[in-house]
Amino acid sequence: MIELRGKAVADAHKAILQEKVAAVGDSVITMAVLLVGEDHGAHMYATFMEKTAKNFGYGFVLKQLPETATQDEVVAALQELNNDAAVHGILPLMPMPKHIDTEALIDMLDPKKDIDGLTTYNIGLVTAGKGGFAPCTAKACMAILNHYDIPVEGKHVVVIGRSQVIGKPVALMTLGAHGTVTMCHSRTPDLAEQVKRGDIVIAAAGRAHMITADMIKPGAVVIDVGINELEGKTVGDVDYEAVKDIASAITPVPGGVGSVTTTMMLEAVYEAYHA
Ligand SMILES: NC(=O)C1=CN([C@@H]2O[C@H](COP(=O)(O)OP(=O)(O)OC[C@H]3O[C@@H](n4cnc5c(N)ncnc54)[C@H](OP(=O)(O)O)[C@@H]3O)[C@@H](O)[C@H]2O)C=CC1
Ligand SMILES: Nc1nc(=O)c2c([nH]1)NC[C@@H]1CN(c3ccc(C(=O)N[C@@H](CCC(=O)O)C(=O)O)cc3)C=[N+]21
Numbered sequence: 001m002i003e004l005r006g007k008a009v010a011d012a013h014k015a016i017l018q019e020k021v022a023a024v025g026d027s028v029i030t031m032a033v034l035l036v037g038e039d040h041g042a043h044m045y046a047t048f049m050e051k052t053a054k055n056f057g058y059g060f061v062l063k064q065l066p067e068t069a070t071q072d073e074v075v076a077a078l079q080e081l082n083n084d085a086a087v088h089g090i091l092p093l094m095p096m097p098k099h100i101d102t103e104a105l106i107d108m109l110d111p112k113k114d115i116d117g118l119t120t121y122n123i124g125l126v127t128a129g130k131g132g133f134a135p136c137t138a139k140a141c142m143a144i145l146n147h148y149d150i151p152v153e154g155k156h157v158v159v160i161g162r163s164q165v166i167g168k169p170v171a172l173m174t175l176g177a178h179g180t181v182t183m184c185h186s187r188t189p190d191l192a193e194q195v196k197r198g199d200i201v202i203a204a205a206g207r208a209h210m211i212t213a214d215m216i217k218p219g220a221v222v223i224d225v226g227i228n229e230l231e232g233k234t235v236g237d238v239d240y241e242a243v244k245d246i247a248s249a250i251t252p253v254p255g256g257v258g259s260v261t262t263t264m265m266l267e268a269v270y271e272a273y274h275a
Contacts, residue, residue, distance in 0.1 A: 002148065002249040004223070006140075006259035009147040013263050014056070017270060021057055024273070030059030031115065031269045032081045034092040036074055036100060037067040041227050042093035044234075045262075049091070052262040058269060061087060067097050074100055075108060082110045089115035089269040094165065112275055115268035116165070123164065127172065133268055138169035140260035141202055141223050142177070144251060150200070150221050152177035158198030160184045160191070160211070160237070166204040166225055174200070191215070203237035213242035222250040225257050 021029060031053055035046045046062065053060040061084075063077045074096070081090045090113045096102050111121040117133040125132025145152060157179035161167035167183065175181045184194050186205075195201055195215040203211050204225035216222065226237030236253030244250055251257055 001244050001247060003244075004144055004148055004221075004249050004251040004256060006144065006251065006256045009140075009144050009260045010263040012147060013143065013260075013267065017267055018056070021270060026057045027059040029057075029269055029273045030061065030087050031089040031091065031265070032061040032063060032084075032087045034063045034065075034074075034078060034081065034090060036065045036069055036093075037095075037097040039093070039095050040229060042095065044227070045258075046093060048258075049262055049265060052266065053269075056266055058266070059086070069097070069100075071100055071105075074105060078105060078108055082108070082113065087113065089113050089265075089272040091116050091265065092118065113272055115265060115272055117169070118165070126169065129176065133271070134173070135165045135169045136264035136268060137166045137204075137225060137257065137261045138173055139264040139267075140257050141166075141170050141225065142173050143260055143264065144223060144257065145177075145200070145221075148249065150249065152179040152200065155179050155199040156197055157181045157200045157202065158184065158195050159202045159204065160195065161204035161206070161225075163204070170202055170204065170225075174202070205237050207237055208235050209237070209239040211238040211243065213239065213246050216243050216246045218246050219248045220246070222247045223257065224251050224253050227253065227258060 033046050050060050081087050106118045109119050111119045114122050114133050117135045122132040126134045152174050157174040159171045162183050162185045171181050171183050192215045196217050200221045202223045208228035208230040224236035224238040228235050234254050
């Protein structure tokens with residue numbers, strides 16, 4: 001079994017990007033994070049993103065609003081970032097508090113600053129295969145497969161989850177890489193049967209340890225996107241300890257997809273700066 005560690009992938013991508021960034025200068029390229037409320041995953045990501053961006057020589061702006069913030073206050077914070085010429089990329093962290101209309105908010109985001117590919121404009125471009133910003137987590141899954149020379153062409157790819165930030169885009173990307181793709185979700189009646197057909201399994205449902213050893217085809221490659229809290233620890237959607245003996249390769253959590261996602265974000269910010 002090969003452990004598909006994210007750090008090696010992140011380091012390889014950072015090495016290439018670092019030279020381009022050095023040519024621009026310190027703290028010039030700048031990203032902003034919009035963090036509203038108390039979500040565990042969003043806070044965790046904000047913390048890592050800030051550290052990663054600053055270490056890399058980027059400027060970083062954190063716009064944080066409390067759980068009680070109104071729609072108008074969140075919209076005003078976003079508009080301020082849209083209008084700030086010194087901010088090149090904006091990452092609105094999901095999920096936001098339930099009373100916030102995120103659909104309305106997202107489409108106010110300047111598509112040129114939409115580094116996580118959340119706007120309808122970028123979703124359209126990506127879906128049509130015409131460029132645009134794609135969600136960084138989906139890009140991270142592809143970067144891991146590429147880095148470890150895992151071919152997708154001719155393989156059966158099973159994706160669990162169909163959200164706009166991960167399930168849908170990663171299914172499109174693996175399809176683009178000539179995989180044969182099955183998408184599973186909460187209404188899939190025979191999940192175990194579907195997952196068992198996967199040469200490559202991408203788990204992005206957000207349910208701790210839902211993918212068990214009996215669901216995995218021997219020798220399959222398993223990419224675990226899930227970030228869940230279980231008994232005070234961060235765990236993935238895959239029961240790592242049991243599945244590692246059956247899979248040919250698997251990403252750990254933490255230390256897998258998440259650690260590459262932040263690097264994909266650095267690349268997207270650079271792209272936004274250059275546009
Ligand atoms: N590593 C990283 O960098 C990142 C990790 N994440 C993590 O990835 C996970 C998914 O995030 P996100 O897509 O935003 O979550 P969402 O809640 O938006 O989507 C979850 C998807 O999984 C499906 N699903 C839920 N339960 C089941 C089930 N029991 N069986 C089959 N399908 C199921 C849902 O189906 P339906 O559509 O029918 O409701 C839905 O499509 C989370 O753990 C999140 O923290 C997210 C972003 C980045
Ligand atoms: N618009 C939007 N896009 C997202 O991609 C998004 C989001 N909102 N909201 C929250 C979730 C969560 N998420 C993480 C990404 C990386 C780490 C990460 O870097 N994790 C490291 C460190 C973990 C540790 O050491 O504890 C790792 O997995 O190795 C964590 C969490 C992105 N999300």
